Amino acid sequence: MNKKHLSANLDQVIWNIEEARISVGEHHIVKLVAVGKYTEVEDISTLYTLGQRAFGENQVQQLKARMEALEALPLEWHMLGTLQKNKINNLIDLRPTLFHSLDSLDLAKELNAKLKKKETTMNCLLQINAANESTKSGVRVEEAVDIYQKIQEHYPQINLKGVMSIGAHTQDTKIIQKSFEQTYSLYEKLQKNDATVCSMGMSSDYELAIKCGSNLVRVGTAIFKN
Ligand SMILES: *Cc1c(COP(=O)(O)O)cnc(C)c1O
Numbered sequence: 001m002n003k004k005h006l007s008a009n010l011d012q013v014i015w016n017i018e019e020a021r022i023s024v025g026e027h028h029i030v031k032l033v034a035v036g037k038y039t040e041v042e043d044i045s046t047l048y049t050l051g052q053r054a055f056g057e058n059q060v061q062q063l064k065a066r067m068e069a070l071e072a073l074p075l076e077w078h079m080l081g082t083l084q085k086n087k088i089n090n091l092i093d094l095r096p097t098l099f100h101s102l103d104s105l106d107l108a109k110e111l112n113a114k115l116k117k118k119e120t121t122m123n124c125l126l127q128i129n130a131a132n133e134s135t136k137s138g139v140r141v142e143e144a145v146d147i148y149q150k151i152q153e154h155y156p157q158i159n160l161k162g163v164m165s166i167g168a169h170t171q172d173t174k175i176i177q178k179s180f181e182q183t184y185s186l187y188e189k190l191q192k193n194d195a196t197v198c199s200m201g202m203s204s205d206y207e208l209a210i211k212c213g214s215n216l217v218r219v220g221t222a223i224f225k226n
Pocket of ligand 1: 035
């Protein structure tokens with residue numbers, strides 16, 4: 001993809017984020033994580049030359065390949081996708097900036113044990129299945145606070161930084177909005193447990209997510225589309 005085109009896409013996304021965030025409040029800062037899963041590694045380095053520093057992938061394998069290919073650049077890397085248990089050690093070795101999709105107490109237990117063995121820690125978000133969709137992973141809204149606290153209490157190698165959610169899978173904006181509002185309300189409750197990150201919003205709904213309180217958006221298609 002040529003630089004000019006990528007630059008125009010990125011500018012548009014940054015502009016939209018700016019507009020949405022200002023409508024929430026001047027001091028509401030939103031972080032953009034560029035999701036590269038649909039694009040080539042070259043586009044990621046081009047985006048770096050345009051000033052983007054945070055990148056996300058949804059597969060450990062691809063994350064590893066890209067981190068290695070772009071090792072020379074001072075980038076931060078986010079893991080966004082469902083983590084299979086047989087990939088836990090691989091992810092730990094990559095030392096991601098943030099793992100967004102810690103989606104069960106069971107996974108937390110195994111992750112904690114493997115982190116302990118390697119004498120390290122990982123920054124994680126608890127994934128919330130706010131729309132209660134059977135196709136999505138994540139904990140249910142009703143049990144989220146309890147699970148969050150349990151992880152903090154029993155799994156000290158895991159640094160919980162907040163929550164992550166994927167907007168409801170529908171064209172109905174009201175339903176998407178409701179799922180974001182539920183996640184945000186959980187985030188508010190968890191601030192007393194040191195939650196600082198509310199990761200919600202993708203290409204189709206990041207402006208809405210920001211208006212509902214998101215402070216981290218994960219955008220792929222809107223940046224890398226032709
Ligand atoms: C792919 C993906 C994104 C980005 O999706 P787009 O619709 O391309 O912006 C964000 N979050 C997660 C968890 C993803 O898997």
